[in-house]
Amino acid sequence: MSRFLAVDWGTTNRRAYLVEDGAVVATTRDDRGILAVEPGGFDAEVASLRARYSDVPIVLAGMVGSNRGWIDAGYVAAPATIDALAAKAVRPIDGVAIVPGVSRSVAGRGDVMRGEEVQLLGAAAAGMVPPDSLLCQPGTHCKWAWMKDGALADFVTAMTGELFALLKAHALIGQEMTGAVADDTAFGEGVADAGRDDLLGALFGVRAASVLGLRVAGTAASYVSGLLIGTDVRAHVRPGETVYLLADEALGALYARAIGMVGASTQRIDSHAAFVAGVTRIEELLG
Template sequence: MTGPVSPAWIAVDWGTSNLRAFAMAADGRVLAEASSDEGMGKLSREGFEPALLRLIGAWLDDRPPVVACGMVGSRQGWCEAPYRAVPCTPLDHAALVKAPTADPRLTVWIAPGLKQAQPADVMRGEETQIAGALRLMPVYDGVICLPGTHSKWVHVSAGEVVSFQTFMTGELFALLSGASVLRHGMQTEGWDDAAFDGAVSDAISRPERIAARLFTIRAEGLIAALAPDAARARLSGLLIGTELAAARPYWLGQRVTLVGAERISAAYARALAAQGVEAKRLSATDCTLAGLSLLAPEKVSDR
């Protein structure tokens, strides 16, 4: 549990694997932050309130409201916050869902995700980052890419999400590098820029050969002493390049902004730069907090 602090409200980003909380001042400053590994995937419905109290209990003397986004609002989460259909604004105060709580100090509001009927797609948590990005970039029309476990390519215009597409690139990387035959050749956290660049170029030019190109990583490790750093970078490049080939209508000739963690955003920026696209980069945390701040407590406390 964190030490005493008196926030005006508390911002919570609750994903599948992790829980992050930020004690917020009325002027938007972060007074304190805390995190745990008690993500949605580890909790039963009855476990969400205790997990949050373990993290922020010391902040609740003045009963500040909590505004949360992410998988906490999924069907398997604390309380389902139904998806809103695009095209729409990323966030809507009227759509917030109040979670059931037992502790009288605790009031929790959950932001819903977004859905798209055709082709079928959904997001949770990214809508808050998109709203934050639009707050940080007023009057932005273009494309926002949110790389990660499930990368999102999002067309935004006039303050609304028009359409989006999800790619399981990050999850595929985790599975292939950790559970497939390729794992034997990449027991490293190292990197090789040249191997990444070549793999991106190869995948964009011939995405239909992805399955065959993946096995060459294993084969070259066995017969040509492919270095683990190069193997890992090549796997990443092949997967990101295949994603870029499929997402071409989103980034070709468009204004592109990347919202994500530093390392993965840098890889996407490098791959896009090779295609002549200079993407702007924003921090995922900065965008999350900017988005949740749009749902500040004065907007929700009297509902």
């Protein structure tokens, strides 16, 4: 029986999956992301995990392999395959492997990811998406990934969610962004206005709309979200395409709406199942 622990170890959160013969038999999620671990404390954290799960082999992915994590596991350059990730895995101690991230550098523009690559390649390896497909992982840093023959051929990271948070907390228009974001009329207006290719002007227009009484109070947050997501989507999606979304229900619905408004379609993919599929294949390759 194949039995191991897979850990998606991010900046603020950590999710562990106990996998037996390819199936998840237990899962836990906590706030022990890398920022919660004291310098030099990763050995103890991993020892605690091993004790909890009967000393099984462990495969770690995500920010734990960054230069701010336990050990820098480096990057595999795109186009990247799941075999390449396994071949470049780093073993800080016996019985523990850390999956590297993926990098790209084209025309002087670089990009990196850690953790998402396991989901993306796992989705392709498990047949959740076609071998040639466009995948999107919305979030603080939204990932757009182009798969080719099942490999991660290229990708782009957009600071969509982070920019929304910065505007709300620190920008002049933040005082207008008091309502909750919803898939509503204001959101749709934001997506539509993104098509004018004047994001900076449209953002200041949020302030002007408030002063002049042109927008219903409490709808600015939805409108700004629509502007940002609409700009993000229009930069990467073409009419007639199918985009495979690895997202939670709320954020997935917003991206699906914006993608639909540019004439493309979406299919939702279970990101947790994709991660397990990817990390299981990596564990098999590690032997």
